[in-house]
Amino acid sequence: DAGITQSPRHKVTETGTPVTLRCHQTENHRYMYWYRQDPGHGLRLIHYSYGVKDTDKGEVSDGYSVSRSKTEDFLLTLESATSSQTSVYFCAISEWGNTDTQYFGPGTRLTVL
Amino acid sequence: DQQVKQNSPSLSVQEGRISILNCDYTNSMFDYFLWYKKYPAEGPTFLISISSIKDKNEDGRFTVFLNKSAKHLSLHIVPSQPGDSAVYFCAGFQGAQKLVFGQGTRLTINP
Numbered sequence: 083d084a085g086i087t088q089s090p091r092h093k094v095t096e097t098g099t100p101v102t103l104r105c106h107q108t109e110n111h112r113y114m115y116w117y118r119q120d121p122g123h124g125l126r127l128i129h130y131s132y133g134v135k136d137t138d139k140g141e142v143s144d145g146y147s148v149s150r151s152k153t154e155d156f157l158l159t160l161e162s163a164t165s166s167q168t169s170v171y172f173c174a175i176s177e178w179g180n181t182d183t184q185y186f187g188p189g190t191r192l193t194v195l
Numbered sequence: 196d197q198q199v200k201q202n203s204p205s206l207s208v209q210e211g212r213i214s215i216l217n218c219d220y221t222n223s224m225f226d227y228f229l230w231y232k233k234y235p236a237e238g239p240t241f242l243i244s245i246s247s248i249k250d251k252n253e254d255g256r257f258t259v260f261l262n263k264s265a266k267h268l269s270l271h272i273v274p275s276q277p278g279d280s281a282v283y284f285c286a287g288f289q290g291a292q293k294l295v296f297g298q299g300t301r302l303t304i305n306p
Contacts, residue, residue, distance in 0.1 A: 086238075117296075124201075124284055124296040125239070140293070172238050184294060186231075186238030 085109050086187040088173050094193045101160040103190050105173030107153075113176045114156040115184070116140075116148060118169040125172065131156055163194045198222045199287050201297035209305055214272040216300050218285035221266065225287035229294065230259060230270050233282045242283075243270070272302075280304045 085108030095101050105114060116128040117140075127140030129148040137148050145167060147159045160167055173187040200219045208214045220228075226247055231239035245252040245259045245268065252259050258271045272279055282301050286294040 115293075122204075122298055124199075124298040125286075125294075126296070127293060130293065141295075174238075183241065186240070188238050189236070 086173060086175055086185060088171075088187040088190050090190060091188065092191045094195065095163055096195050097164055098162050101163050101192065101194075103158045103171055103173075103192070105156045105158070105187055107156075107175050109175060109177075109185070110153060111175040111177045111185075112153075113184075114150065115174040115176075116146070116156065116158045117172045117174065118142065118167075119172060119189075120169050128158065128171075163192075165194050168192060168194045197298075198295050199285060199297040201283075201285060201300050203300050204298070205301040205303070207303045207305060208275050210277060211274045214270075214275045214279065214302055214304070216270040216272075216283050216285075216302065218268045218270075218297050219266060220268070220287055222287060222289060222295070223266070225289055225295075227288040228259070228261060228268050229286045229288065230257075231284045231286065231296075233284065233299070239284060275304045277304050277306060 087106045089104045115130040117125040119125050126142045128146050131137045131150040149157045171190045174184045176184040198221050227244055229244040230242040232242045233239040243254050243257045243259050245261050250261050261268045280303050282299045284296050284299045286296045
């Protein structure tokens with residue numbers, strides 16, 4: 083299995099509070115991604131990174147920010163959590179040129195009350 | 196705008212029979228299509244892919260077929276086994292290392 087960990091694995095928070103999710107990889111892969119999974123929507127890309135300090139938006143980036151200060155860590159921040167951000171969040175990594183090797187972490191279940 | 200669609204939320208198949216999961220897409224610029232499998236409380240895992248210049252790719256019990264004129268792909272699992280029970284996502288690769296996923300189909304294999 084690819085070395086990807088996500089923390090925390092579960093979190094319950096209240097509307098309006100800031101939340102940061104962490105993705106850590108030991109594979110030294112260049113690309114890192116944050117997705118959310120919701121019933122009826124599959125997996126939707128929030129943000130992705132193509133290198134240290136290089137990030138770009140995905141299709142559902144509103145309300146989220148990311149940072150990547152080291153190759154191995156990719157942080158997803160909800161500045162002020164809303165109930166619509168209740169979801170399961172997955173981090174993924176891939177190496178340039180390998181279209182079929184996007185490896186996923188175990189996920190973080192976030193509940194915003 | 197849903198670029199990749201899996202119109203069947205669920206599918207139930209008898210063990211040993213063929214499972215066929217379908218996926219439609221609207222974006223003609225996808226270079227590759229991929230299938231991922233997901234068990235509960237785990238992340239998706241890559242299953243099989245197909246280049247847009249091919250019409251078939253086979254890997255053991257899994258075969259993916261691509262019909263570009265119909266913008267349709269399907270995953271065949273033969274024979275189906277209980278361990279195949281999972282949610283299956285199809286995805287299109289559109290460059291910049293980004294995948295666009297369908298909604299997923301929950302496959303249940305009955306003994």
